[in-house]
Amino acid sequence: MSLTVEAAQDDVMNGLQLPEGVGLTALFAAYARAQETRRTDRLFADPLAEEFVVRALGVNAEGRSLPRLGPAREDDSSHLWNGLYSLFSARTGFYDSYLLDRVTADCRQIVLLGAGLDTRAFRLSLPVDTVVYEVDTPGVLTFKDKVLADVGAEAAIRRVPVETDLRDDWPRELLAAGFAPKTPTTWLAEGLLMYFQPAETDRFLDEIGKLSAPGSSLAGEYLTRRTRLTDIPISDDSDRAVATVFVSSDQGGPELWPPSEWLRAHGWTGDGPDLVDELNIAGRPVPELFNPHKPDALRLRLFSAALNPRDDRPGTANR
Numbered sequence: 001m002s003l004t005v006e007a008a009q010d011d012v013m014n015g016l017q018l019p020e021g022v023g024l025t026a027l028f029a030a031y032a033r034a035q036e037t038r039r040t041d042r043l044f045a046d047p048l049a050e051e052f053v054v055r056a057l058g059v060n061a062e063g064r065s066l067p068r069l070g071p072a073r074e075d076d077s078s079h080l081w082n083g084l085y086s087l088f089s090a091r092t093g094f095y096d097s098y099l100l101d102r103v104t105a106d107c108r109q110i111v112l113l114g115a116g117l118d119t120r121a122f123r124l125s126l127p128v129d130t131v132v133y134e135v136d137t138p139g140v141l142t143f144k145d146k147v148l149a150d151v152g153a154e155a156a157i158r159r160v161p162v163e164t165d166l167r168d169d170w171p172r173e174l175l176a177a178g179f180a181p182k183t184p185t186t187w188l189a190e191g192l193l194m195y196f197q198p199a200e201t202d203r204f205l206d207e208i209g210k211l212s213a214p215g216s217s218l219a220g221e222y223l224t225r226r227t228r229l230t231d232i233p234i235s236d237d238s239d240r241a242v243a244t245v246f247v248s249s250d251q252g253g254p255e256l257w258p259p260s261e262w263l264r265a266h267g268w269t270g271d272g273p274d275l276v277d278e279l280n281i282a283g284r285p286v287p288e289l290f291n292p293h294k295p296d297a298l299r300l301r302l303f304s305a306a307l308n309p310r311d312d313r314p315g316t317a318n319r
């Protein structure tokens, strides 16, 4: 992360220390899941999410509201947080269904790319012979494992943390951790692609393709374009600080739009709904951040895709 982002992150925390190596983005996603879990009309339940939040902040929230984390709070007073909360909650539901469909179709190897504080290995009732590889940086996974051990969480399936940087030789680390490249894989890149520049996402997708046996699939999401400060509704100083983190971290993601085009160019077939459609289906309000009626509105598309048969992949015909 750049110094500007780190300085903005410090502003958000206002003196609070985050655990070493745990970024705000992973914590915000956990915060949204903790908040969703507290609702009576929740879209899913993730009881461990609150443990990550309170332990990261070093506070106890028993019975009370979640502790505030910059703009993240339960009182509806931050337009920015309303936008992020809606995004994180709706996409969690979409990817839960994707993963459950994949195990129903007999795929037992799952790789969570940029897994963060995701607890699907614990909460989704996956078949016992499922293996879930959780790939993220050492700081995030060390904190996660410590909290999981402290609360005595035990996955009923095999969960394999893989500490690596997805810009380095992560395929080698994944293979060393036991990943089986001849077995179909269910890949998930949730909340990840925006941290990569367009050329990096192309390379990344090709690396995923090379590790994918026939029958593999991939899900993820990305924005129509890079975010600008003017896209983000600001309610106060902590919103402003997070908006700066958000905009500085956004490296653009894939260049081709819609996702079906980007996927097709790399040998995959798939597409998916706009976030706004997902929110409508879930009966949730569309936040100002994703207001589709604004000029040059920021749009986010979720997708799931299947790997094409070998002869239908770019550059592989007649080999």
Ligand SMILES: C[S@@+](CC[C@H](N)C(=O)[O-])C[C@H]1O[C@@H](n2cnc3c(N)ncnc32)[C@H](O)[C@@H]1O
Pocket: 023, 025, 026, 029, 030, 113, 114, 115, 116, 117, 118, 135, 136, 137, 140, 164, 165, 166, 167, 189, 190, 191, 192, 195
């Ligand atoms: C927005 S969080 C999403 C986490 C998780 N998928 C979720 O939805 O809760 C992005 C995650 O990607 C991880 N990440 C970003 N760039 C990475 C990289 N180059 N290598 C490994 N992990 C990365 C971050 O550490 C963070 O945990």
